[in-house]
Amino acid sequence: MDGVVQLQKQLVDYSASLFDEGILDEQFNQLQQLQDESNPDFVVEVVSLFFEDSERLLNELGKALEQQTVDFKKVDAHVHQLKGSSSSIGAQRVQKLCIGFRNYCEELNTEGCLKCLQQVKHEYSLVKTKLETLFKLERQLIAAGGSIPT
């Protein structure tokens, strides 16, 4: 039982650190609250949806920005989508970067956009690994027979 308690503590600490570092925000809490018996894997489901969607968007963004003449409208739309989805799961650092990204889009600043894309990619991979670790911990906890602390 000690292992379970330790795991629980680890999980709590880890998720707290995610909030402290500003990687996640209140919205993620809301997601977790929405998860209940009827939707046991809701958070994982949504987050993996987010991963899929984001990877697609990042790919398209990369392609769009490599073009000779950059279609900033398209880029802007993609970034907007990314911003919406990231804000929905509470990945606020990605979301904030997206705001800056859109400003560059409005200025038609290709270099700024590319820079932002790199940053967004970086933040995205960061949030992805963090969330995956979080889910891994949760799975371990459930496997050990504990319940996820709220």
Place this chain on the structure above:
Amino acid sequence: MEKKADEIHSRSCECSPTPSTPMGTPLRKVLDRISGFATPWKREGTAPRGRRIFHRDVEREEFQYASTHCLSSYYSVFVARLAIMVMLAILIGLLTILTWHFTKSYTTRSLNGLAYGLRNELLQRPIVRMWNILNSTSEITTAQLKLSEYVFRRYNKPDTQAEQVELYQAMRDVTWALFASRKALNAITINYRNGFVQAFHRDHRSNNTFYIYSDIVNYSISASGSYDIKMLSTHQGWNDQSIHGNVSAIWYQEPLDPLTGEKTGKAKPIPPDDLINIAGLSQVPDGVASWHVAVSKYSDSPLLSAALPVWDPSNESIVAVVGVTTALYSVGQLMKELVEVHSGHIYLTSQEGYLLATSTNASLVTNSTKGTNLMMAVDSDDHIIQMGARWLQRAYGNNFSQSHEIHAENFKFGHEQYYIDSFFLKLKRLPLVGVIIIPRKNIMGKVDERAFKTLVILISASLCILFIGCICIFILTNGVSKEMKLRAELISHLDARRRAEASSNYKSQFLANMSHELRTPMAAVIGLLDILICDDCLTNEQYATVTQIRKCSTALLRLLNNILDLSKVESGKLVLEEAEFDLGRELEGLVDMFSVQCINHNVETVLDLSDDMPKLVRGDSARVVQIFANLISNSLKFTTSGHVILRGWCENSNNSFIDTGKFALDQKKSWTTHKVKLKQQGSQMKKASKKENKMVLQFEVDDTGCGIDPSKWESVFESFEQADPSTTRTHGGTGLGLCIVRTLVNKMGGEIKVVKKDGPGTLMRLYLLLSAPVDGTEQHCQVDFANHSLVVLLALRGSMGRLIMSQWLDKIGVFTIKASEWNELTQILRELFSARCSVRNNGFDAQRSLSEPLKNKVLNIQEMRNPVFVIVVDIGLLDLSTDIWKEQLNFLDSFFGKAKFAWMLNHDTCNAIKMELRSKGNILMVNLPLYKSKMIHILEAVIKEKNVELQKKNSNGLRTTKEGDLHECLEIDATQFDIASSDDSDMSEIGSSNSVGVFHTGEKRRERTRKPCYQQIDNCLVELTCVHSKENNLTEKNPCQVRPNSHDVEDEEASLSAEPQGENAECRERHLGSRRPTLQGNLYSSKAVNEQKSLEGLRILLAEDTPVLQRVATIMLEKMGATVIAVGDGLQAVDALNCMLSAEDCGRGSLFEDRNTRSQTEIRGSPPYDLILMDCQMPKMDGYEATKIIRKSEAGTALHIPIVALTAHAMSSDEAKCLEVGMDAYLTKPIDYKLMVSTILSLTKTAA
């Protein structure tokens, strides 16, 4: 100009000593600096002043970049000026010099030519004369020779004495003839071989003519005839012998008549050679003619003598020598004449330098011991001639070259300059040199003088021109430099303006961007605090602290909102909402809120709204509340004691004038005057507003604070402006409040100003233009209290509130008695009730202390039949500092049966008192301040109780339950005041009125809402059952139990927001949220979520392209019990809607059978979905487009599906856009759970 300056600049560089290499900017700057330093001295002080001013300006404006630019151009102007002046000076100088030079040199040259000619001419004439003399002499000599030869041939070889004499006589005659013909001759001599001499001599001075001859006796013909050829070689010796040998010879001089030659006197002997030179044989040594210049003893002028030998006819020997002497005197004479005319000196010299003739009277002969000799020119007595000769000798040496003619112009002698010219006359036998010396002054004097005068005039003229030119340049460039300066200033001003505009733009941009960023963390802070408050394990103290933090956070949020509002208004982005709201209730809430603060510093907050105020108006409730909140808080800030009154009345209807009666008398005068003004002011607006169904609502905020100086009445409404700068220190604040108020009021078509007030303090008056609700069925329905014979005893501490309340009660027909302190209250109570009990025995004892009008009132009341007494007691009247209040309560308790007590509590009244009161059966407890709706509420409760009592008499069985209900109800009411008193008492008021209204649905008061839908009633009933279930807990008064009550409030709020008042629920929600953020976030607690599936049965179409968001929103909605159909874009949404519409046509009605809460008509008109959540930005078709299409398809039908926008944009312009295309509400991402639910509920309920 710039270019020109540069040009000049570079040109000036050439003039200046600085090397004019290609001008790099640094070099140029240095040069500018140098010239800038150099110019001040040259510019006589004007320049440094200008420069200093410029410097100061620069320092003030601190535009370094612009200033260096300006400075350099400023310097270049100076340099240009200087350069132009120098150029001008040089030009004028050159012109002057050239003019002078040409004038002078030309004149000089021509004059020199003339002078040369003149000098030549002058010298030529004496020379010609000399020449003539020589010629004539030679001619005479030749003639004499020929005649002598003829005579000798005639008398060839005279052998005898007689023949000899005859020869001599003939010779004499011939010679005389020649001598007489030539007057200029000095002498003619004939020297015979034998030594006989014949001569004629003419003395020019005495004008005598003489014949000179030697004694003929001494000469023998034989002796004389012994000449032979041999002797020719030694003829010198002969001559000498003969001459000198004849020492003993006697010469005779015979004066002659100069004309006839007759002998006029006796001959007298003279020494030989004494008088004249007799040309002897020695003078013709080689037998040819000879010339020489001789000097005679008797004349001071040199003589020119010529000698020729006379040969005998056989040409073998010389028989005689003929000599002719001519005086050069006449040449000197001529020279003198010439010099008299022309001045100067002329002299002739022989080649050796002996003077022959001069123009002076100086003697030409020296009488030395050796004899008479000719004088050298260098030794001349005449000074000038001497100097001239010496100069010539010095310059050219002794030997005048034959060909050289010397012309020297600048021979200086003494103080004067002379021209000196010498000519060489080349005669065969007698070379001559002529020299002329003329003083320069004579010829050039006038010219020089003229030249000098011309020079002076030219120089002065050019100086004048230079001076004028410099002034002109200065004046001209002064304009240019001024222009430059102005231009530089203009440039810097433009620059400054551009920067200011840019920074202003940045500011508004920044604020707009910050709006989201600032509010989010604040919302998070507040939300977290709410979570903390919900936590069960907090101690009381912690709870209080957290509550305090929450309050502060709310205040901070409000401040942020203020600033953002202002920036929004300034950037023109503020969009006013147009929704119905209950103005009275809003203001009551506001006053409740502020009364809490008032009590802290003994200020009374009074709300005084006239009865004709419309209950419902359309407008932006949040903004209206903001206006009054700012005004009241401002008034409170500056009021330390007294009251703050918020008055309101409607200007639209004519009866507004009647209302003046309710104002205090002292204000009446000023009122009427103001009214006239306001009426004029508002008259135009009224005309316009009538058409749009608009009302002019007048408000006043009246305080008794420190007041505002009249000069600041306008400026207090400016940004960051406070009446007194020290207020920031004493009262704090940013000075933004009134500015926001004014902009908001103006935005609502109103006006605000400070109005003169009689007493101390400030009176702010404003009017707003708000439109009446569309249905226009507003009612001022009041319970007719007059019929219930009510008597209200107002025992209130605040005099203003008491006065206003009693006036109003009097007006609606309720008797009032006023008491301001405990003693007064007890007196009145005793009087009233003791009098009633024993009205006949001792009624007037206690009335002694009462004033006259009060007595009358008491008397009136005593005459009333069966009066109902309502005693409104301010808790402040009790002495709470000691325990006396319990006795006071006991005293009041004795009147319990006879009158109804209503207690006015303070927000900080401690629980012990409340419990005590409650234990004594006092159930009517309300928080201060007292205003109309609270009063109505109290009266209604009292009347109800009375009715119940009446019913109780009729039927005993019913009584218990009813009474119990009523008690509970009222107790809830009171408790809720208790709970919410901390900072949102307005809410409690709303809640209380609702709960009361719910219980007495049949009552008149509730009837005014007229359209209560079943749904709402259902909800309310459900909520009330919850309340009932918790009732037991409430009575325990455990502080921890307070929190569950907040859920009750929440529930009620939900029902409240669903009230069918046609309000835009979203706005309403936001408004509530802004004032009561405590309540937000509570719903997040899982309990609230689980407890309630408020969206049960709703069908919601979700159009959202982002899968994540789609999923999240779906789950959220499904948790609330709604059915969600999710689509990916706007096109699909439209399709889904159309599809459902057509499907619905087939099977309408069956779909919604289970929804029994709806009426038949609603079902018939209802669309397939109850609501659409529409993302704004989607691929294929965005939310705006989709909404437009949906609304278009709805046109003509009665359908109206509520559409809620989902957008990540937080600006109200986006909101405006959403509402413009036909959406009903607006939610921002990330989705706020509670906000979404309330929005959806309000929209669906409204539709239902």
